[in-house]
Amino acid sequence: MSNGASRFGSMRAADTDRIQMAQLLTDAAAQGLLEMSEYEDRLKKAYAAQTIDELDRLSADLPGIATTAPASGPGRPAPSTLLLAIMSGFERRGRWNVPKRLTSVALFGGGVIDLRYADFTATDVEITSYSICGGQTILLPPELNVDVRGVGVMGAFDRDADEGSPGAPRVTIRGFSLWGSVGIKRKKRKAQQ
Structure with missing residues (x-):
């Protein structure tokens, strides 16, 4: 996430953090790491998450899934x-x-x-x-x-x-x-x- 270090874990999650986690979970489901029902359950939790810590826990058990924001991050909406x-x-x-x-x-x-x-x-x-x-x-x-x-x-x-x-x-x-x-x-x- 944007402030993925553990000392920032109790920081409030921003909308961009929740969107990024949703994209990471979608990647994990596409790679077969999550069953569809578990993916949908984690997705609901990602959208409801209030802190960075809550978001990080959603992907902690997924091997090879990055939990920190890439430099380009989801900062700007796709064009109309x-x-x-x-x-x-x-x-x-x-x-x-x-x-x-x-x-x-x-x-x-x-x-x-x-x-x-x-x-x-x-x-x-x-x-x-x-x-x-x-x-x-x-x-x-x-x-x-x-x-x-x-x-x-x-x-x-x-x-x-x-x-x-x-x-x-x-x-x-x-x-x-x-x-x-x-x-x-x-x-x-x-x-x-």
């Missing part, structure tokens, strides 16, 4: 991104860096934004989704906090997004659908083969 599907489709799946602002447009097309395996580079993320005669699906992991503010006009914009875990990133989803849909679904992660 536009996902566009005009009579076509887009998919954002697997491991990718979620920007602070993401805009998606489906015009006579469709798309999938899967946040279950993604690395968050900011604690507050804004997704603006527009679907016109098209459809989009946004897949959320169980711990993510979500605020939905979209509108469907002769179409659908899901509003079913319950609270996640304390301290986990918050995603605000806004936008509209016209003769289309924006579906928002919570889905557990699958074990990696």
